[in-house]
Amino acid sequence: MSDVSTPATPPRSLAERAYDEIRRMIIRLELAPGDVVSETELGAALDMSRTPIREALQRLARDHFVTVIPRRGMFVSAIDVEELSMLYETRAILEPYTARLAARRGTADDWAEMAEVLDETSVPGRQPVELIELDRRCHEIIWRAAGNRFLTSTLDALYAQSDRLWHMYLADVADMREAVDEHASIHDAFERGDADLVAQLVEEHVISFDTQVRAAVASRLDAPLAQQG
Known part of the structure; x- marks a missing residue:
């Protein structure tokens, strides 16, 4: 602490x-x-x-x-599909590392705030766009708890590009509830102070999002209208 x-x-x-x-x-x-x-x-x-x-x-x-x-x-700017791998491989390295720092440096107040954000996700009728905003707030709490402004600046820009991809490809089809549930497990690991588990869960969270985006992009590109364009 x-x-x-x-x-x-x-x-x-x-x-x-x-x-x-x-x-x-x-x-x-x-x-x-x-x-x-x-x-x-x-x-x-x-x-x-x-x-x-x-x-x-x-x-x-x-x-x-x-x-x-x-x-x-x-x-x-357009989003180059070929750059997706670079975006997510960077996040998959930096986000777990940042989470490890947060597990060591974060306070009970940080995790209480994260719990409050997660409580907001359980409000009935939450729309996907609201849930992704709450997802971002969870990430921001982790970045802040890590106490490294250079990491925060970099991850903020990377997350924003991921957020943009979500709006382009997943907003109408993705189940954000699964991502929220993943944050609940991450929060529990933070409260236990288990830095190894936190890093593992955060990496899996980023990879899961990457997988969803890749599948949506591939589906869009394989669509008949896309092939005719």
């Missing part, structure tokens, strides 16, 4: 708020792959000046959510 107090989270800048909002729009497919990205339109939608919007888009370009094509403009 860590006895180091966690500093208060500083207020987010306009550029950070713009980044979060635009990334959310991309993840939720409000801005779909290939869409033109307009600083003017985003500024109007978010009620912000061009400066924070431009800073946010520069960061989104570094994180591969938007692509700048010289003399043509900026576009929402």
